[in-house]
Amino acid sequence: MTDDALRSELQKRGIFVTSFEDLYNWGRKNSLWPLQFGLACCAIEMIAAAAARFDMARFGAEVFRPSPRQADLMIIAGTVTKKMAPLVVRLYNQMPEPKYVLAMGACAISGGPFKEGYNVLKGIDRYIPVDVYVPGCPPRPEALLEGLITLQKKIEKQRLFGKQLPRHADPQAPAEYPVPAYGPHDLIPPLNPDVFCPKRNASSAE
Amino acid sequence: MTLTPQTVLDRVHAALPQARIELLNNPSPSGQHSLLVHRDDALEVAQFLKNDPELLLDYASNVSGVDYPDHLEAVYHLFSIAQKQGPIVLRTRTGDRSGDACLPSLTPVWKSADFQEREAFDLLGIRFEGHPDLRRLLMWDEFVDHPLRKDYVAPEDYEYEPTPHGEILAKISAPASQA
């Protein structure tokens, strides 16, 4: 690893020094392919973010793919109902690694205004890991772009070697997440305890 | 002719004297009084309302199920596109809320009732006899409850967080629980 001051000094003289990790992450973060997948109201703002005025292409994320096999970013845009949740998890499982999840809007984060509903999943993070949360109901397109930039920063910092590997480079991490089944009153199981730990998050926030 | 619940009722009485149908008063300022028809006569009355040249109630716009303490109701809001009049409100009533929660399906008369009757079956548990395809509309097939009933208990699957709205909600729900 080179230190930043030396690197910047070299750059001024026309010599570019980089590490393989940085080059790899630089390439990945600037060509995210989102899954073309809208659930509810937020999907309209997602389309607006991709359309002419907000132009998500400026951040390299305009290639919306209808197939999960070709996508590496899942934007959960809208309310995830219990009827839809197994399909969302299945779509996530079908995406190739490295893959990222952006929960867009209050509903995808926690159930939002519909939290008390019997058919509404109280946050998609009960079943799959979420990388970036974008609050709002619905978030404005600018907020989605901000979330995208946050994700890019996160990708930039991911290491390929050493300790604390990101999920896609960690051989111990699960390759698939269990798909919940439809039960007589609720989904079975109602949440995946390996993914969803609100208490740990709450205590670390205090 | 001008369609009001009374004129429709008179017309039905004249044509089908054996049909058990009565006028239910609606005290609301909307003045939309409804016609309660006995479920055994509902299909016959519905056919008449649709085909009678004076009434021509050809458009069943809305079908909703309502849960009352001792019975369930299906409410049909009928309009006449030919005469540009309406609504005429038609109700049918089940015997009770569990074993006898059956009503005749009016889908053979008005196709528009198809999905809406399925919805009432799904969420309120009204069994519509004679419906061509009575399955759950919104919830999955393995689901057993009827969530729009007043006694439905939703699964406790979220972490309660107190909000400033809690007090307001408590105030709103207090008189309802006393009544």
Added chain:
Amino acid sequence: MTEADGAGAQTLDVSLGPQHPSTHGVFRMNVRMDGETVVKLQPVFGYLHRNHEKLAEGKSWLGSMPFTDRLDYICPITNNWGYALAVEKLAGIEVPDRAEYIRVIVGEMTRIQNHTAFLGFILGDMGAWGSALMYAFREREKILDLFEGLTGARMMANYMRFGGVRCDLPAGWLEKARAYIETYPAFLDEMEKFLTGNEILLSRLQGVGVMSAERAINGGLSGPVLRASGVDYDIRKVDGYGVYPRLKFRVPRGTVGDCFDRFMLRILEIRESIQILQQAFAQIPQGPILNPAVKTRGFKPPVGEAYGRIEGPKGELGFHLVSDGGEKPYRYHIRPPSLINLTLLEEMCVGTKIADVMVILGSIDIVLGEVDR
């Protein structure tokens, strides 16, 4: 997934959706095909069932207003209007004149932006993915800017109140809106120049998904889909709610009832909406915007029930409300035009090719938030 039916022919069952680029959300259809011809089609609903009706029973009457925004999330303001109108019927509330004009103005602008987005979406369904949508959304953004200036939100306006509207027009808003509406026909002319006579568009739309007037009425179709089948039925004319009786406009009708009629009808409706807007801009009076007799807190309509409906951009949007005299609704039912317009989807699709199913679905113009609620 093949299976032999009685005739010995091989048919293929395909599940389209809920994740599909052309189902406008999480809509699913189980389609049985013979070759590429559709022989059976069963829609599957509920992937966006958000329990709006149940939640409303636990909220105050006004507390459901922001939830109506999220029904048909392309046009929130007309949903507000439908709910406000139903409650006003239920409680016998008068609305001041200025508020009625403001309602017409924002309602017709909502109709324009809904139909504009429709143009983009149906072109996408026909395979012109991207370009048409970009132009449509460019225009839609301009209307959303006006909504944002008025209500503070791009989409979820939460703008109507029982007996009026939430806030008055800000200074200069009317002039901005008028100036924008004057530029709108140029955009529509440009779209029409490219689209209406286009050979590919004609061959994809004409004669596809034909629906007769009689079946359309029996199936409960409403709004542009009903009128495309040649039925002269517009709730703005029939019920004459608000100040529509004071405004002059025509009700366009189709002749064939195919997808092309439904497509053209939207364009004609936009032109009529512009006429309505120009009259409303000229006629809007000064005055209060809210009936002062209506309580915001502790609002209790009298015991009884009411069914109120408006001509929404997608069709007849109705609310059936039952009150027990309390602060919360006893029953709150929505008549969603998008769901009921799908009643005849199978009849429209059987006999056509699988690729036409998407175009027929696009021509009905559904929004899943309203289909499943």
